[in-house]
Amino acid sequence: MPPWVSLAPRCASSCRKIAIEPSIRAIRSCNLSKPRFPSSLRVRSASTHLSPTAINYRPNVPARNKELHEALQKLGEDAEQFYNLSRLQLALRGLEGEGDEAVTRVAVLGLNSQVGAQRLARLLLADPLGKEEEWEKELDGSSDGNTSAVLIRFGEQDDVHPPNPLYKTISVPSRVLGKHNIEVLVSTLNTDVASNDIPTAERPEEAILVPKLQAPSGSGVPVPWPVHKTLIVGEGLDSAIAFGRFTASSAEDRRDLVKVAVDLPPPSKEVEPSENALSTPVNVGIGTEALDSIRASVQNSLEYERKWFASNLPHLSNWLVRNVETTPSSTVKPAHGLLIASLLDETEANVARAEAQHIASLASPTNKTQEQVNAEMLGYLETWAEKGHEELRDSLDEGFHSKSWKRLAWWKLWWRVDDVGMVLEEMLQRRWLVKTEKDAIYLAGRMSQAGFPEDISSQAPLLVQDTIPASEDQTSPPPPSLNSTTPPTPETQTETQTQTPPPPPPPQPEPTNLSTHLHPRIPFPTQITTTRTTLLATTLPPLQSLAQRLLLTTLSTTGTSTALSALLYLSSSSFTLVEAAAVAGLGLTLSLRRMQRVWEGAREEWQARVREEGRLVLKGVESDVRGIVVQGKKGLKDGGGGGEDEVEEGVREREVARGAVQRVREVLKGLL
Structure with missing residues (x-):
């Protein structure tokens, strides 16, 4: 028709x-x-x-x-x-x-x-x-x-x-x-x-x-x-x-x-x-x-x-x-x-x-039970997660060894400082879980075809606990400061004794993750897109500002040391030209060394954060989808397609x- x-x-x-x-x-x-x-x-x-x-x-x-x-x-x-x-x-x-x-x-x-x-x-x-x-x-x-x-x-x-x-x-x-x-x-x-x-x-x-x-x-x-x-x-x-x-x-x-x-x-x-x-x-x-x-x-x-x-x-x-x-x-x-x-x-x-x-359709051998559908979806999920971690590793390694990333070396900031935001944005848009994001849409299509919802709002607390790492749990009170000069009171002593000792800190502190976008109320196909958008909004402006600030600080330090060396040479006859120039060279060396240390450290920290955020978002999506498959039977029965009610309605x-x-x-x- x-x-x-x-x-x-x-x-x-x-x-x-x-x-x-x-x-x-x-x-x-x-x-x-x-x-x-x-x-x-x-x-x-x-x-x-x-x-x-x-x-x-x-x-x-x-x-x-x-x-x-x-x-x-x-x-x-x-x-x-x-x-x-x-x-x-x-x-x-x-x-x-x-x-x-x-x-x-x-x-x-x-x-x-x-x-x-x-x-x-x-x-x-x-x-x-x-x-x-x-x-x-x-x-x-x-x-x-x-x-x-x-x-x-x-x-x-x-x-x-x-x-x-x-x-x-x-x-x-x-x-x-x-x-x-x-x-x-x-x-x-x-x-x-x-x-x-x-x-x-x-x-x-x-x-x-x-x-x-x-x-x-x-x-x-x-x-x-x-x-x-x-x-x-x-x-x-x-x-x-x-x-x-x-x-x-x-x-x-x-x-x-x-x-x-x-x-x-x-x-x-x-x-x-x-x-x-x-x-x-x-x-x-x-x-x-x-x-x-x-x-x-x-x-x-x-x-x-x-x-x-x-x-x-x-x-x-x-x-x-x-x-x-x-x-x-x-x-x-x-x-x-x-x-x-x-x-x-x-x-x-x-x-x-x-x-x-x-x-x-009822007599077809492809008509599967709910357990078979769940096992099939979990298999698709594991394949998707494995390919996602491989892409995160290989694509970022390739990006961090590319010519565009090498253009942001510390000694090139003098003429590349305006390209910092563009290079970082290109890195996130083209090399950060691009294929995995598309595969997540295909995975969501398979889930929808099987009748699963995109999220389970009723089971949000359980999924949040599975998603947010324990090291970032902010609900427990912080331990008392060891450098506190205030004498402890009996109340604080009793409270300190009854509190559970905090877990030992990891060898290296993890970067601040974007755990808010892993909330199960956000459908899992959009979590990678949301994380990328958040990374662009929260990491690019600080690095751009840091690059400009380092250039200004280096120029200021170099100018100050040069002015000091000229003043010493002119005000005192005991300072030769070589000695005065040594003071200017020392200031230039210290400023450039500081610029190299701070900028390269910021770049390495950004690399680590991007990798970690990719790992966390993959883990969060995997946790959400697994929870939907394992615990979302009610949503499948009520909101999914192919249920008994729909079959009876067609017969009627x-x-x-x-x-x-x-x-x-x-x-x-x-x-x-």
């Missing part, structure tokens, strides 16, 4: 309220227009399209059709996933007319070409005893490259129709259209695709009975235009073979709604075609000659009759008006009843297809849909 067809109503009246949004203007222009008719003829509705502006639309349904109309509305509510919305709307509008007032839509679709379809439509609707009209010339002279569809309605030729980007409207004073209240859509049916490649929205039966109209420019989404009957027009045996391939994947027989006409040379021996046959051969050229001969002179009536029957067009003329008139015992046209029956068959087929898929939906279809069948049987 098309994307908008599956959005079926959930309330009883929304079948009439849903508008096809991709082409609002196009549908509005074709729905709100009605052709003008001669006063001697009764006015009939020119279109059965539902106007998207009719939000509070209240149809005037005849009393005999009201029960069927309500049953179809109920079907729209109960079987919302299994029917074609545009066909349901057409069926509902067909029940809103009294007797013959309901419009019957017929589509004439050319196989990959609209030229033959327009010429055939002209022959079926033209008056042989009248002169050639302008609309006939417009349909026959279709070699101008215009590929837009043509909608033929009953009316006078001078009727004005609003412009429509989907099709061109032509008013034709045809007796066939006026007597039987028919409108004809002439368009194309594209069969240049393999049947196996046709998506669900473009199955052959839907492509034939629900043609898609699109503007010649190709912009916008194709708009469905459902019809009651379709005449397929092909030219030559190749088109017949193409149509057979196109419908090869369709198992439904729609011969009551579809007719195939193939333009072939007339046979040497006249053969009477069967009315129930799916296809029939025709010859448009001989039919055109017959029409031209009778218009040239009435004396050519015998020649006209011979050629007309030889072209086999009378068979198509009878098919065109078949089942479009109501019977004395029914207010529903047979063609409209066939549309409703076809819609019900399609709904039942979709329900059966959904049930077969459900049974196949299919049962309700079958009941709605059966109800419509019973009501329809009483009206036909």
Whole structure:
């Protein structure tokens, strides 16, 4: 079905309220227009399209059709996933007319070409005893490259129709259209695709009975235009073979709604075609000659009759008006009843297809138990963590030995001080767990597919304890200072004796980690991104500031020592030039040594912090995911997909849909 067809109503009246949004203007222009008719003829509705502006639309349904109309509305509510919305709307509008007032839509679709379809439509609707009209010339002279569809309605030729980007409207004073209240859509049916490649929205039966109209420019989404009957027009045996391939994947027989006409040379021996046959051969050229001969002179009536029957067009003329008139015992046209029956068959087929898929999924060997799913997720997690630690080690080693990192050596700060922030940002953005971050998204997709949530808020305290290292626990009171000069009081002595001695400090203090981003309330796929953002915000400005401050301090110290050496040389004759210069050199050496020690130490500390933060975030994500898998069964049952409640709901939906279809069948049987 098309994307908008599956959005079926959930309330009883929304079948009439849903508008096809991709082409609002196009549908509005074709729905709100009605052709003008001669006063001697009764006015009939020119279109059965539902106007998207009719939000509070209240149809005037005849009393005999009201029960069927309500049953179809109920079907729209109960079987919302299994029917074609545009066909349901057409069926509902067909029940809103009294007797013959309901419009019957017929589509004439050319196989990959609209030229033959327009010429055939002209022959079926033209008056042989009248002169050639302008609309006939417009349909026959279709070699101008215009590929837009043509909608033929009953009316006078001078009727004005609003412009429509989907099709061109032509008013034709045809007796066939006026007597039987028919409108004809002439368009194309594209069969240049393999049947196996046709998506669900473009199955052959839907492509034939629900043609898609699109503007010649190709912009916008194709708009469905459902019809009651379709005449397929092909030219030559190749088109017949193409149509057979196109419908090869369709198992439904729609011969009551579809007719195939193939333009072939007339046979040497006249053969009477069967009315129930799916296809029939025709010859448009001989039919055109017959029409031209009778218009040239009435004396050519015998020649006209011979050629007309030889072209086999009378068979198509009878098919065109078949089942479009109501019977004395029914207010529903047979063609409209066939549309409703076809819609019900399609709904039942979709329900059966959904049930077969459900049974196949239950019988599939890939249907795993919860323990198998948990073990599989833990295996994915261990693989992800292992690759993450390897990337953290290898990528950072490569980055810290790259040319860009060596540009930040202490003796290059004089001309590279403005590049500090850029180099550090590049290191974090391109070499710090980049691939692992993408793999975390894939891991989250596997978790979501298996039905696991992204976090477990109810178990946050447990996960926080597993995530934050013990060395950074700030809840215990600090030990008393050994250098305190305040004499201890009895209360403090008692408190000191009752306190548990603190754990011995590690050999090297760990850098301050960003444990806040490991809180389980943050979904695990975003923890690496959050940590990187925090590192960029908290470590880059201090290092940039330190580099600038070291340069300023070095310059100040060097300048001060140089000024002192000059002052000593000028103020005292006992200091030689070499001795005074030694003082300046000493100041320069001390300032550069301090700059080297501080800056290289800051770089090494930043390297260690980046590595440690990567290790901590990998550990935190692993802890979170492991907790979700092991302890998140409640979240899987309540919020995950594939649970028993969802299966039971699907079974109920299919049962309700079958009941709605059966109800419509019973009501329809009483009206036909």
